[in-house]
Amino acid sequence: MFDLSALLTYVAVVLGLFLIPGPAVLLVMTRTVQGxxxxxxxxxxxxxxxxxIHTLCAALGLSAILMTSATAFNVVKLVGACYLIYLGVRAFMSRSGGDSKVQLSAVTPAQAFFQAIGAEVLNPKTAIFFLAFLPQFIHPASGSSFLQFAVLGLIFSGLSAGYTSLLALAIRPLSQAIKGLAGLRRWEGKIIGTMFMALGLKIAFQQR
Structure with missing residues (x-):
């Protein structure tokens, strides 16, 4: 179904994105410290x-389109590539924020689980990201687009769960190191911006 090199590229990009702290990572870290x-x-x-859930929604909405014609496929890919470049430019040009703190009330693990689902599902930026990101690795000629979406989504979710679990387990011993690396925050926008722009440009110029 997937070319090995394309699959390895996907995994490498996903892992690279995880290394740049975002809202989800901040939420996990805050919950770990508090609870x-x-x-x-x-x-x-x-x-x-x-x-x-975002992956399944994207698959239901886009798998049929990607199977319709080569033109539709290329349009979706180009729009996604342009959006990734746009995100990259915005991230690269943005100034790093201050030391903002998130205040959360104490919850049980079950409550934290369902609250995190709600926060992620209701985030429109996450939905747009999946609509732009996953189609870049879908190849209708390789089989069912919906199945490819599902596999990529499972890989993404599995890597996410593994990464955040390790983060939660290691947060205490890493807390001092994180404080010592606080100066790197000024570069986070440049790093993630470069990654997004590079991926977008790669997609924009690659052949179907």
């Missing part, structure tokens, strides 16, 4: 479940 490792892991699993 402990179990709450942090539950929050990460909730985020992964929300990502899987």
């Amino acid at each position: 402990g490792r179990k709450v942090g892991i539950a929050t990460g699993l909730g985020v992964a479940a929300g990502d899987l």
Whole structure:
């Protein structure tokens, strides 16, 4: 179904994105500090479940389009590539924020799980990201587009769950190191911006 090199590229890009702290990572870290490792892991699993829901929604909406014609396929790919470049430019040009703190009330692991699902599912930026990101790795000639969406979504959610779980387990010993690396925050926009723009340009000029 998937070319090995394309699949490895997908995994590498996803892991690279995880290394740049975003809202989901911040939520997991905050929950872990406030409620402990179990709450942090539950929050990460909730985020992964929300990502899987976004994947299914994207698959239902786009798999039929991608199978319609080569023109429709290329249009979706080009729009997605342009959106990724746009995100990259915005991230690259933005100024790093201050030390904002997120205040969250104490919850049980089950509550943290369902709250994280809701937060991820109701985030429109996440929905747009999946609509733009996943189609770049879909090849209708390789089989069912819906099945490819599902596999990529499962991989993304699995990697997300694993990464956030490790983060929750390691947050205490890493806390001092994170404080020491606080100066790197000024570069986070440049890093993620470059990644998005590079991926967008690669997609824009590649052949179907």
